[in-house]
Amino acid sequence: MDLSFSIWISMAMFSIGIIGVLAKRNALIFFLSIELMLNASNLLFVAFANQWGNQIGLIWVFFILVVAAAEAAVGLAIIIHLFRSKQVVDVDQFNELKG
Amino acid sequence: MSNIVQWTLGVVLVCSSLGIVLARNPVHASLSFLLTLLTLATYYLQLSAQFIAVMQVLVYAGAILVIFMFVIVLFQDAHYQLDQYKPKSSSILLLAAASAFLLTLAVLGRNFASVSPSQHRLPDDFGSVQSIGKLLYVDFFFPFEAIVLLFLVAVVGALYIARKGT
Amino acid sequence: MEYILGLAVLLPLVGFLLLMAASPHISRRLASIVACTAVLISFLCFLGVLYNYSTNAMKPFDVVFYRWIPLPEIDADMGFHLDALSIVMSLIMTGIGFLIHVYSIGYMEHDEDYARYFACMNLFIFSMLMLVLAGNLAQLFIGWEGVGLASYLLIGFWYTRPAAAAAATKAFIVNRIGDAGLLVGLLLIFRLFGTSNIEEIASRATASPIITVLTLLLFWGAIGKSAQMPLHVWLPDAMEGPTPVSALIHAATMVTAGVYLVVRFHALFMLAPITLNVIAILGSVTAFYAALSAVGQTDLKRVLAYSTVSQLGLMFLACGIGAFYAAMFHLTTHAFVKALLFLSAGNVIHMMQGTTNMEKMGGLMKKFPFTHWFFLIGVLSMSAVPLFAAFYSKDLILEQTHLVGDDSLFFLGLLTTALTAFYLLRAYMLTFLGPMKLDEKIAKAIREAPKVMLIPVLILALLAIFGGLLGSTFDHVAYLEEFLASIGIVLAREEPSTSVYLLPETWMSIGATTLGFLIAIGFYLYYGEYLRSSWNWLRRSFYIDELYQKTIVNPLSSVSRFFSGWMEPAIFEGSINGAVKTTNQSAHLLQTMQSGQIRSYVAWMAIGMAVLYLFLGI
Numbered sequence: 068m069d070l071s072f073s074i075w076i077s078m079a080m081f082s083i084g085i086i087g088v089l090a091k092r093n094a095l096i097f098f099l100s101i102e103l104m105l106n107a108s109n110l111l112f113v114a115f116a117n118q119w120g121n122q123i124g125l126i127w128v129f130f131i132l133v134v135a136a137a138e139a140a141v142g143l144a145i146i147i148h149l150f151r152s153k154q155v156v157d158v159d160q161f162n163e164l165k166g
Numbered sequence: 167m168s169n170i171v172q173w174t175l176g177v178v179l180v181c182s183s184l185g186i187v188l189a190r191n192p193v194h195a196s197l198s199f200l201l202t203l204l205t206l207a208t209y210y211l212q213l214s215a216q217f218i219a220v221m222q223v224l225v226y227a228g229a230i231l232v233i234f235m236f237v238i239v240l241f242q243d244a245h246y247q248l249d250q251y252k253p254k255s256s257s258i259l260l261l262a263a264a265s266a267f268l269l270t271l272a273v274l275g276r277n278f279a280s281v282s283p284s285q286h287r288l289p290d291d292f293g294s295v296q297s298i299g300k301l302l303y304v305d306f307f308f309p310f311e312a313i314v315l316l317f318l319v320a321v322v323g324a325l326y327i328a329r330k331g332t
Numbered sequence: 333m334e335y336i337l338g339l340a341v342l343l344p345l346v347g348f349l350l351l352m353a354a355s356p357h358i359s360r361r362l363a364s365i366v367a368c369t370a371v372l373i374s375f376l377c378f379l380g381v382l383y384n385y386s387t388n389a390m391k392p393f394d395v396v397f398y399r400w401i402p403l404p405e406i407d408a409d410m411g412f413h414l415d416a417l418s419i420v421m422s423l424i425m426t427g428i429g430f431l432i433h434v435y436s437i438g439y440m441e442h443d444e445d446y447a448r449y450f451a452c453m454n455l456f457i458f459s460m461l462m463l464v465l466a467g468n469l470a471q472l473f474i475g476w477e478g479v480g481l482a483s484y485l486l487i488g489f490w491y492t493r494p495a496a497a498a499a500a501t502k503a504f505i506v507n508r509i510g511d512a513g514l515l516v517g518l519l520l521i522f523r524l525f526g527t528s529n530i531e532e533i534a535s536r537a538t539a540s541p542i543i544t545v546l547t548l549l550l551f552w553g554a555i556g557k558s559a560q561m562p563l564h565v566w567l568p569d570a571m572e573g574p575t576p577v578s579a580l581i582h583a584a585t586m587v588t589a590g591v592y593l594v595v596r597f598h599a600l601f602m603l604a605p606i607t608l609n610v611i612a613i614l615g616s617v618t619a620f621y622a623a624l625s626a627v628g629q630t631d632l633k634r635v636l637a638y639s640t641v642s643q644l645g646l647m648f649l650a651c652g653i654g655a656f657y658a659a660m661f662h663l664t665t666h667a668f669v670k671a672l673l674f675l676s677a678g679n680v681i682h683m684m685q686g687t688t689n690m691e692k693m694g695g696l697m698k699k700f701p702f703t704h705w706f707f708l709i710g711v712l713s714m715s716a717v718p719l720f721a722a723f724y725s726k727d728l729i730l731e732q733t734h735l736v737g738d739d740s741l742f743f744l745g746l747l748t749t750a751l752t753a754f755y756l757l758r759a760y761m762l763t764f765l766g767p768m769k770l771d772e773k774i775a776k777a778i779r780e781a782p783k784v785m786l787i788p789v790l791i792l793a794l795l796a797i798f799g800g801l802l803g804s805t806f807d808h809v810a811y812l813e814e815f816l817a818s819i820g821i822v823l824a825r826e827e828p829s830t831s832v833y834l835l836p837e838t839w840m841s842i843g844a845t846t847l848g849f850l851i852a853i854g855f856y857l858y859y860g861e862y863l864r865s866s867w868n869w870l871r872r873s874f875y876i877d878e879l880y881q882k883t884i885v886n887p888l889s890s891v892s893r894f895f896s897g898w899m900e901p902a903i904f905e906g907s908i909n910g911a912v913k914t915t916n917q918s919a920h921l922l923q924t925m926q927s928g929q930i931r932s933y934v935a936w937m938a939i940g941m942a943v944l945y946l947f948l949g950i
Contacts, residue, residue, distance in 0.1 A: 069172065072172055072173075072176065073213075074275065075176075075275060076176045076179055076180065078271045078275055079179075079180050079183070080179060080180070080183050081271075082267065082268055082271055083180070083183040083184060083186075083187055084183070084187075085264065085267055085934075085938060086187060086264050087186065087187035088931070088934050089260040089263060089264055089931055089934060089935055089938070090187070090260065090264075091187065092248060092251075092253060092931075093192060093245060093248055095192055095195075095234065095237060095238050095241070096186070096187070096189075096192060096195055097930075098234070099186055099195060099196065099199055099234065100186065100187060102199070102226075102230065103183055103186060103199070103202065106202065106203070106206055106226070109206075109218075109222075110206060110209065110210075113209075113210050113213050113215045113218060114213060116213075116215065116293075117213040117214060117215070117288070120288050120289070120292065122292065122293065122297060122298065122301055123301075125215055125217065125218050125293055125298055126298070126301055126302065126306055128215070128218050129217075129218065129221065129298070129302070130309065130313055132218075132221055132222070132225050132226065133225075133313050133316070133317065134313070134316065135226070135230065136225055136226075136229060136230055136317075137316055137317055137319075137320030137321075138320070139230045139233060139234070140233065140320055140321065140324045141320050141323050141324045141327065143233055143234070143237050143324075144323070144324040144325075144327040144328035145327055146237065147237065147240070147327075147328050148327050148328060150241060150244065154244070155244060155247060155248075155251070156241055156244045156245065156248065157248055157251050158929075158930050158931060159251065159253055159254040159255060159929055159930075159931070160251065160254075161928075161930070162254065162927065162928030162929055163928060164928050165926055165927050165928025165929075254927075254929055255927070255929040255931040255932045255935070256932065259932055259935045259936075260931060260932075260935050262935070262939065263934070263935035263936070263938040263939050263942075264935075264938070266938065266939050266942035266943075267938045267939075267941065267942050269942065270941070270942040270945045270946055273945075273946065274945060
């Protein structure tokens with residue numbers, strides 16, 4: 068597998084994830100795009116671990132996976148909480164921290 | 167041969183990622199996500215990272231995706247109310263940000279256009295459960311336990327945040 | 333000895349501080365007691381010092397209280413330098429000061445700001461003592477500025493009157509112009525001699541062109557303080573202050589500080605003959621000019637003011653020909669006589685509720701039986717009538733001028749004497765003789781001054797008559813001359829004999845005085861009306877004030893108006909306001925970034941990331 072190919076794919080996924088974060092107003096799709104970005108970075112790590120023959124890259128992926136899981140749990144809990152107060156899933160409406 | 171495999175997987179990955187972002191229905195988006203995850207797992211297998219591939223399926227596709235689907239289904243009525251509201255963020259800003267980022271990636275990516283493939287062969291137990299396990303439990307034991315603690319905190323936190331009542 | 337000196341000098345300062353602090357609450361009686369006692373004790377202390385000094389073989393000595401500026405080139409201490417000259421000056425000041433303080437109790441009795449007046453008077457006495465007792469130039473300068481300040485405070489004592497406030501400002505500013513010269517001279521001295529101790533300077537000086545420059549600068553400072561031309565314009569206007577103030581500061585003591593400075597540095601001045609010439613010429617010209625101006629005045633106090641300028645000119649003439657002792661002698665007698673003249677005039681003015689215009693007075697002889705005698709004594713003394721005090725001193729100056737060989741200046745001095753006699757007698761006659769010009773109501777209320785105002789005047793009158801004995805040389809060497817000779821202040825030429833009446837100069841000066849009297853009496857008897865009026869040129873003293881106003885004051889005013897009216901708001905305030913506005917606007921601009929929108933934040937982060945990657949990557 069070409070390393071450069073993996074890098075391109077990873078970058079493509081990452082950019083799609085960023086565009087998703089910027090473009091979608093639905094909080095859940097927003098979150099999903101963030102997970103997509105995490106997956107893109109995972110791919111990069113694995114590709115490089117393959118390239119250099121170093122298993123530390125895979126350990127990193129392991130940790131990122133675990134953290135992503137924890138973060139997803141907590142993030143969704145927060146979204147549920149917010150939904151209870153505002154009854155919408157639009158991220159633009161949650162702008163209390165302005166000024 | 168590996169060329170066809172990698173190109174197929176690559177195309178599928180990109181398309182399914184686009185599918186997440188472009189889908190109208192959030193359920194469709196999450197299904198796209200599922201496709202992305204499985205394709206990624208295959209890609210990892212191609213890169214000789216067996217343990218990671220299995221973990222990807224188990225954790226991401228099996229747990230995280232499921233949580234997402236639960237919440238999406240929980241809010242299914244709210245998804246259609248989105249059209250009532252006007253977007254409040256400046257679109258120009260978002261467009262500018264996206265283009266800036268893409269530009270950057272394009273510029274940086276050119277540097278990696280020519281990387282020669284690896285010269286040395288991978289060891290036989292590369293990416294296997296035993297070797298990863300040895301690394302985790304011997305060399306990286308402290309981060310491992312720290313991650314476990316993090317998980318605990320996340321679970322407790324999530325339960326607390328999402329409870330009923332103020 | 334140090335304690336006595338310290339007590340003598342610091343008591344007036346304490347008086348000043350106390351009275352200033354307590355001025356609204358203190359009673360009149362207490363204020364006057366505090367002030368007068370301070371000066372009296374000072375005077376008694378100086379009498380004691382005099383006794384000690386003369387029985388101690390007349391050795392000058394220094395008392396150091398405090399190492400003030402131990403820097404190598406300046407080396408100034410706070411202390412007192414006691415020698416014959418400073419003792420003479422201090423005695424004059426505290427003695428006459430005390431008499432004037434007592435007089436002021438009566439003069440200021442109707443005034444509101446009683447305590448402040450006495451506080452400022454005490455401040456003046458303290459500053460003047462600092463000046464004359466200073467052993468180094470830095471301390472002298474402190475006293476110099478201090479008397480300027482006290483003069484400002486006292487001239488503008490009735491500060492609600494615009495004329496008084498303007499006069500005080502004018503006095504201070506013109507003084508300042510002189511002080512600029514003094515300051516440059518001081519710096520030059522630091523550079524040249526490396527010390528500020530007066531004795532050291534005197535011993536280290538050698539004749540060179542730079543000494544001429546230095547002495548000219550010092551003299552410029554003396555001009556400012558002693559109201560000589562061209563800086564004389566403040567003294568006539570300074571008569572806006574209360575009459576005791578005019579007596580103390582502008583007749584007897586402060587204006588003599590310039591003369592004191594020149595006499596103190598006589599060693600330096602003797603090394604610069606050019607400067608001495610300048611001093612002599614300037615002094616005599618000023619004396620003549622001031623005498624002319626005094627002839628044309630209609631205000632009683634202004635006559636006396638111009639008279640002071642004239643007599644100071646004579647003192648500077650004496651310095652300029654090298655007869656420093658004559659200058660000091662004349663300073664002493666002039667102090668007595670001028671104070672006498674001012675205070676007796678003050679008696680009249682006090683009763684007339686502040687009118688000083690002689691055109692409104694006349695025939696007051698019956699109303700003021702004592703005062704008019706005192707004023708007459710002053711007139712006779714100042715006009716150098718033989719046997720009165722100022723005769724000896726003025727005659728000494730004229731005689732020295734002639735002996736030195738300066739005939740033109742001698743002639744100028746003679747003319748000045750004649751004019752002095754004329755205008756002083758004119759003032760007396762307009763005020764006290766002739767028909768009364770007041771209406772009956774005011775005339776009934778006038779009576780002779782109270783005892784508290786009469787007794788100091790009486791003492792001064794006695795001094796004006798007998799004070800000449802200090803320096804008279806009738807078959808013995810004068811006391812004062814011997815006293816001052818111990819530190820080298822002597823005459824320019826020794827007198828040919830000790831009998832004063834046989835010299836031709838004496839007869840010429842008596843002749844000049846008599847001429848002046850006769851002309852005055854002649855006018856009074858035959859041309860009474862002419863006596864009262866005057867030419868505008870003389871009254872406005874040759875329009876010098878107007879000249880200064882047009883050429884100096886007005887351009888400076890418009891420059892300062894330009895700066896304060898346009899430059900300051902537009903540029904300085906404008907730039908500050910501009911900075912404020914810019915900060916506010918940029919803050920507003922940046923505030924729009926904090927919208928609370930997550931997606932905007934992500935967008936900014938992406939942009940930031942992009943910029944960072946591009947910078948690091950390229």
